[in-house]
Amino acid sequence: MTTPAPITTQFDLAEKFPGTVSADARPGYAGWIVAPEKLTEVAIFIRDELGYDLLSSVTGVDYLAEGLMEIVYHVYKTSGGPALVFKAQLPRLDPVKVASLTPVWLGAELQEREIWDLYGIHFENHPDLRRILMWEGFDGHPMRKDWKEAFYDDEVKPFKSRWPEGKHAFAEDRSPFGDNVSFEAGFDPEKWTATDPEEALYATLKKYKTVVKDGIATDHILVNMGPQHPSTHGVFRAVVMLDGENVVSLKPVMGYLHRNHEKIGERNTFLQNMPYTDRLDYFNSMSNNWPYAMAVEKMMGIQVTERAEYIRVIMAELSRIQNHMILIGMLMNDLGAYFTPALYAFEERELILDIFEAASGSRMMCNYHRFGGVVRDVPAEALQKLKDLVFERLPGKIDEFDRLLSENEIFVSRLKGIGYLSPEDAIRTSMTGPMLRASGIPYDIRRADPYSVYDRFDFNVAVRYNGDLYDRYLIRIDEMRESIKILEQALRQMPEGPVMSVKPTYQVKVPAGEAYGRIESPKGELGFYVVSNGKPNPYRYHVRAPSFINLTSLEMTCVNEKIADFVAILGAVDIVLGELDR
Amino acid sequence: MTPNELNSPGYDIPDDMKNVVAITTLDKIYNFGRRSSVWPLMFGLACCAIEMIAAQASRYDLARFGMEVMRPSPRQSDLMLVAGTVTKKMLPAIVRLYNQMPEPKYVIAMGACASGGGPFKEGYNVVAGIDKYLPVDVYIPGCPPTPQALVYGLIKLQEKIDGQSLKQVRWYQKGADSVEVPIPMLGPDLIDPRRIPEIKTKAAELAAAATIPNAE
Ligand code: SF4
Numbered sequence: 001m002t003t004p005a006p007i008t009t010q011f012d013l014a015e016k017f018p019g020t021v022s023a024d025a026r027p028g029y030a031g032w033i034v035a036p037e038k039l040t041e042v043a044i045f046i047r048d049e050l051g052y053d054l055l056s057s058v059t060g061v062d063y064l065a066e067g068l069m070e071i072v073y074h075v076y077k078t079s080g081g082p083a084l085v086f087k088a089q090l091p092r093l094d095p096v097k098v099a100s101l102t103p104v105w106l107g108a109e110l111q112e113r114e115i116w117d118l119y120g121i122h123f124e125n126h127p128d129l130r131r132i133l134m135w136e137g138f139d140g141h142p143m144r145k146d147w148k149e150a151f152y153d154d155e156v157k158p159f160k161s162r163w164p165e166g167k168h169a170f171a172e173d174r175s176p177f178g179d180n181v182s183f184e185a186g187f188d189p190e191k192w193t194a195t196d197p198e199e200a201l202y203a204t205l206k207k208y209k210t211v212v213k214d215g216i217a218t219d220h221i222l223v224n225m226g227p228q229h230p231s232t233h234g235v236f237r238a239v240v241m242l243d244g245e246n247v248v249s250l251k252p253v254m255g256y257l258h259r260n261h262e263k264i265g266e267r268n269t270f271l272q273n274m275p276y277t278d279r280l281d282y283f284n285s286m287s288n289n290w291p292y293a294m295a296v297e298k299m300m301g302i303q304v305t306e307r308a309e310y311i312r313v314i315m316a317e318l319s320r321i322q323n324h325m326i327l328i329g330m331l332m333n334d335l336g337a338y339f340t341p342a343l344y345a346f347e348e349r350e351l352i353l354d355i356f357e358a359a360s361g362s363r364m365m366c367n368y369h370r371f372g373g374v375v376r377d378v379p380a381e382a383l384q385k386l387k388d389l390v391f392e393r394l395p396g397k398i399d400e401f402d403r404l405l406s407e408n409e410i411f412v413s414r415l416k417g418i419g420y421l422s423p424e425d426a427i428r429t430s431m432t433g434p435m436l437r438a439s440g441i442p443y444d445i446r447r448a449d450p451y452s453v454y455d456r457f458d459f460n461v462a463v464r465y466n467g468d469l470y471d472r473y474l475i476r477i478d479e480m481r482e483s484i485k486i487l488e489q490a491l492r493q494m495p496e497g498p499v500m501s502v503k504p505t506y507q508v509k510v511p512a513g514e515a516y517g518r519i520e521s522p523k524g525e526l527g528f529y530v531v532s533n534g535k536p537n538p539y540r541y542h543v544r545a546p547s548f549i550n551l552t553s554l555e556m557t558c559v560n561e562k563i564a565d566f567v568a569i570l571g572a573v574d575i576v577l578g579e580l581d582r
Numbered sequence: 583m584t585p586n587e588l589n590s591p592g593y594d595i596p597d598d599m600k601n602v603v604a605i606t607t608l609d610k611i612y613n614f615g616r617r618s619s620v621w622p623l624m625f626g627l628a629c630c631a632i633e634m635i636a637a638q639a640s641r642y643d644l645a646r647f648g649m650e651v652m653r654p655s656p657r658q659s660d661l662m663l664v665a666g667t668v669t670k671k672m673l674p675a676i677v678r679l680y681n682q683m684p685e686p687k688y689v690i691a692m693g694a695c696a697s698g699g700g701p702f703k704e705g706y707n708v709v710a711g712i713d714k715y716l717p718v719d720v721y722i723p724g725c726p727p728t729p730q731a732l733v734y735g736l737i738k739l740q741e742k743i744d745g746q747s748l749k750q751v752r753w754y755q756k757g758a759d760s761v762e763v764p765i766p767m768l769g770p771d772l773i774d775p776r777r778i779p780e781i782k783t784k785a786a787e788l789a790a791a792a793t794i795p796n797a798e
Contacts (some may be wrong), residue, residue, distance in 0.1 A: 190778060
């Protein structure tokens with residue numbers, strides 16, 4: 001271990017703001033509780049005086065029994081080190097109100113909208129407080145603990161109606177409306193008139209106006225791209241206002257794949273959530289498991305065996321290579337090089353998936369991590385295949401990509417100087433991962449706040465300084481090369497031994513408290529905020545999704561670019577809808 | 583259907599013309615053409631779509647079935663591969679896309695989610711299976727189905743096409759060309775226009791039960 005331990009003594013906020021800030025004294029909890037009226041003031045102090053410039057995650061929690069709603073903020077320094085956590089507790093009145101922190105950290109924008117949508121907490125002075133995952137007009141705020149879905153069975157699993165005495169029955173038969181819908185008593189669909197849900201959305205775009213240029217009246221054009229559009233990588237939608245070909249204003253619209261991950265997650269037992277994390281960023285199920293396992297392990301206070309740590313690193317880095325290859329292939333698709341580069345990428349991906357399948361039993365949805373290690377060891381043949389791949393094949397393939405594309409004239413002229421994002425803006429909008437590093441900020445959690453065994457490897461943090469699309473492409477190539485370095489070292493150093501540090505059980509016992517686990521996923525900071533109240537199910541289970549938060553800067557990077565470049569800019573953000581909408 | 587079957591209409595071809603003339607039935611040649619060039623709608627909803635793309639790529643190569651031409655426009659497609667979780671918010675768009683596809687059209691529900699809600703069935707924004715709205719021809723189980731499973735499902739669809747006859751298919755019958763599915767609406771919850779009276783009665787019943795104290 002060569003890296004010096006980060007300075008962990010934290011500034012005493014309670015001393016600085018007596019009466020306003022107090023330490024969170026609940027057992028298992030940490031951080032500071034800030035009086036809601038002074039939230040902005042304290043936040044500005046934390047940002048400007050203490051230097052926590054990166055707002056990572058904003059989480060709402062509903063403490064129904066205590067009559068409180070809590071908002072948890074995790075902030076980091078881009079120079080590295082652990083988080084500073086502060087919370088605002090709001091009485092559960094109607095309406096629940098708090099000041100928006102978007103003026104302090106712009107990165108709060110989408111996350112606060114999500115909390116408004118799911119918890120009904122009103123953020124005052126938020127620039128655009130509309131529903132984000134559900135549609136405008138939906139009845140209720142579904143993540144509140146007292147809100148029940150139509151197929152509600154029991155508070156938590158295992159549902160008694162099914163196990164141990166019960167037997168399976170159709171959820172449709174239980175719901176009064178015979179389907180996954182519920183309406184208020186006395187609701188009359190004939191009298192209900194549809195209000196245009198898009199009106200509020202269009203109103204947020206820069207005004208549609210007619211100008212007369214050289215005697216010719218010209219209009220701005222409103223274009224809807226998605227939710228079914230070949231370039232939006234799934235069911236993402238963007239509403240774009242165009243002046244000719246130039247983007248004047250743009251709004252991302254999401255929620256078309258909102259599968260209620262968090263609500264289901266709070267009914268599941270701790271272990272049952274593991275396969276659900278696979279389905280977040282479905283390109284990288286191997287690395288999705290990790291931060292969740294990490295958060296729960298933190299609360300349980302258990303260690304992971306040496307060998308399991310190495311396996312986790314290996315699988316995560318393989319995931320990264322595979323993800324970046326596909327990203328580059330798909331980016332080429334977006335630029336019009338239809339599917340040929342993507343086919344190159346898929347060829348390598350299949351080989352990597354073979355290893356995942358051998359280790360975990362499934363190609364895509366690996367469900368491989370367990371609390372305390374991984375579910376089983378990598379079989380010997382797969383390990384051999386893996387070594388061949390890492391030492392023989394992949395480095396050459398990455399070079400091939402590099403040779404094929406990096407200097408291709410059309411490619412370069414489509415990418416250079418497009419979609420510029422300045423380092424200040426990148427931090428302000430809470431970018432993480434390649435998006436941040438391509439803007440010149442060398443912030444990589446593997447180095448900034450090392451976890452697992454990453455401090456044992458010799459690798460560089462890839463960083464590029466131009467902040468344009470071309471750098472966002474190059475940084476992926478750099479990162480793949482660094483991943484190969486890590487893989488080579490990990491494979492050489494990997495010790496023998498068990499892969500689980502505790503006896504595997506279905507019902508893990510998690511002491512009450514909170515924990516936040518995060519890793520540098522291929523897309524950015526993937527974090528899980530988990531609260532336990534000592535029961536077999538998480539009380540709160542929140543995903544800090546990089547695909548989602550990295551979209552905060554989308555409008556910024558697209559304005560004044562051409563509509564065709566918007567497609568490429570979106571492609572280079574690297575979104576996956578499962579994670580974006582959760 | 584092998585080329586042999588295609589070329590065996592039950593008529594004798596004189597020996598000297600065996601390699602020059604082929605006779606078949608209209609149904610067979612028509613179905614052969616359709617089954618060998620099914621164009622799917624390029625349309626992925628969730629995780630399953632990634633396996634759909636993998637099936638397109640070199641290892642599994644859907645081009646062998648003439649199915650590699652994914653069309654981004656519903657007007658040019660024959661097959662809607664519902665690959666992923668159908669959410670309430672997305673449903674109106676999916677139904678509209680289906681309505682825009684010209685006949686003949688087929689629907690495949692790929693994966694647990696599209697078939698019945700899958701792991702996310704209990705979610706408040708999830709539709710428990712696309713078959714609540716669209717007529718599904720083939721269901722492919724799995725979460726996600728492997729590319730092999732998808733290919734098997736597509737072969738099943740080809741078998742279904744083989745069994746159809748020009749005289750009976752719905753798109754050559756009298757009446758409207760195509761069945762329009764009423765587009766669901768996003769109200770306080772998802773409203774299926776076909777079930778409006780039912781919803782109204784149920785909601786009224788609930789209201790009545792609520793006004794009588796201790797009704798149970
Ligand atoms: S069936 Fe499974 S893999 Fe397919 S969309 Fe649903 S959750 Fe994803």
